[in-house]
Amino acid sequence: MEKRDYYEVLGLSRGASDADIKRAYRQMAMQYHPDRNPGNKEAEDKFKECAEAYEVLADAEKRKVYDAYGHAGLSGQGFSGFSDVNDIFSSFGSIFEDFFGFSSPGGQGGKKRPRKGADLRYDLVLEFEEAAFGVEKQVEYDREISCGTCKGERAEPGGKRTCTSCGGSGQIRRNQGFFAVASACPTCQGEGEMVTTPCKACKGRGRVKESKKVSVKIPPGVDQGVRLRVGAEGQGGAYGGPAGDLYVFLQVKDSPHFERDGSDLIYGAHISMVQAALGCKLNVPTLGDNKIEVDVQPGTQHGQRLTVTGEGIPRLRGVGRGDLIVELAVEIPTKLSKEQREILMKFAEVSGEKVTSGNGFFSKLFGE
Numbered sequence: 001m002e003k004r005d006y007y008e009v010l011g012l013s014r015g016a017s018d019a020d021i022k023r024a025y026r027q028m029a030m031q032y033h034p035d036r037n038p039g040n041k042e043a044e045d046k047f048k049e050c051a052e053a054y055e056v057l058a059d060a061e062k063r064k065v066y067d068a069y070g071h072a073g074l075s076g077q078g079f080s081g082f083s084d085v086n087d088i089f090s091s092f093g094s095i096f097e098d099f100f101g102f103s104s105p106g107g108q109g110g111k112k113r114p115r116k117g118a119d120l121r122y123d124l125v126l127e128f129e130e131a132a133f134g135v136e137k138q139v140e141y142d143r144e145i146s147c148g149t150c151k152g153e154r155a156e157p158g159g160k161r162t163c164t165s166c167g168g169s170g171q172i173r174r175n176q177g178f179f180a181v182a183s184a185c186p187t188c189q190g191e192g193e194m195v196t197t198p199c200k201a202c203k204g205r206g207r208v209k210e211s212k213k214v215s216v217k218i219p220p221g222v223d224q225g226v227r228l229r230v231g232a233e234g235q236g237g238a239y240g241g242p243a244g245d246l247y248v249f250l251q252v253k254d255s256p257h258f259e260r261d262g263s264d265l266i267y268g269a270h271i272s273m274v275q276a277a278l279g280c281k282l283n284v285p286t287l288g289d290n291k292i293e294v295d296v297q298p299g300t301q302h303g304q305r306l307t308v309t310g311e312g313i314p315r316l317r318g319v320g321r322g323d324l325i326v327e328l329a330v331e332i333p334t335k336l337s338k339e340q341r342e343i344l345m346k347f348a349e350v351s352g353e354k355v356t357s358g359n360g361f362f363s364k365l366f367g368e
Contacts, residue, residue, distance in 0.1 A: 003071050006053035014067065018058065025054040061227065114241035117144075120234040122248050126218065128255040132287055132313050134220035139248065140213045145236030147208050149201035152238060159197030163188035207236065216248050221263065221316035226250045257285050263313045263322030268329060276300045276330045284326055286311050294326055302330040 010024040028050040037043035056062045065073045122139050146152035162168040165187035184190035198204025214233050227249050234244025258265040279298035283291045305327050312322025348355045
């Protein structure tokens with residue numbers, strides 16, 4: 001079935017604020033929550049649909065991709081929505097307690113619910129041509145994963161007891177209307193158990209630091225500020241939950257030759273006024289340390305641009321490459337020899353042009 005527009009799902013305009021998105025989602029989630037609609041498949045589908053819409057529109061980066069490329073853009077980044085209601089509660093963590101004031105179905109609250117690990121950020125600096133042509137880079141960073149000795153339980157074998165405050169449920173609960181309103185047990189922090197003998201390997205933290213190396217493929221045509229997602233390479237999850245993602249933010253060094261304008265390259269070339277008037281051939285650099293020859297036509301003016309098709313940056317989300325644009329700067333000499341001065345004076349005479357002589361312009365150029 002084709003997915004509906006996320007703004008339409010939540011009844012919002014595309015300019016909706018974060019507060020509007022939260023408000024709309026809260027209303028729909030309360031209306032279609034499984035506790036309020038037991039056994040209602042249609043309500044469950046609506047609950048999943050509005051949760052998926054909120055997941056995208058409440059995340060600034062996902063919303064930006066969706067606004068630009070729609071559902072196809074999100075699919076290209078690996079986002080596929082939620083498989084079932086339990087997946088929603090697992091992904092959102094404690095949002096239904098903090099944001100809505102009620103717990104997930106089944107009354108298990110936060111006790112050992114699988115939780116996805118936090119995302120990590122890595123800033124990667126690229127050379128200009130690495131960004132243009134693409135490259136594969138090894139990145140090294142530290143992350144935390146579940147302790148291999150205690151499997152994240154934080155205790156030595158047999159080193160836990162049931163929390164007496166919540167009876168092992170992990171929550172202090174009370175009924176209110178359709179919902180079971182709950183809050184995490186303050187004694188055990190929602191775990192339902194108390195550690196009596198901490199794990200020696202992780203000192204009772206349940207997590208240990210790990211040095212990680214990941215190979216990241218940089219596609220051709222990336223630019224400053226592009227963010228790449230490497231799935232499941234972030235912080236380790238808790239209680240069997242999936243790891244978070246690693247987001248690689250790209251920084252691109254300046255080129256000594258070119259300025260970049262999207263997929264086009266701009267190269268500034270200097271020519272003399274004689275070359276501009278009579279025309280010439282120029283050797284200009286291209287990506288990859290090659291050179292090509294371009295024709296400067298007679299009568300070229302200062303600031304005129306020449307376009308070399310297909311010698312720019314590979315298009316990140318398209319076919320082919322941009323163009324190389326040669327921007328010409330006509331240089332006027334600041335000093336003239338006597339012979340040069342005489343030639344120019346003759347040129348002015350033939351052209352019928354009035355020029356300053358003696359102590360004027362040419363005198364200054366000549367250094368008199």
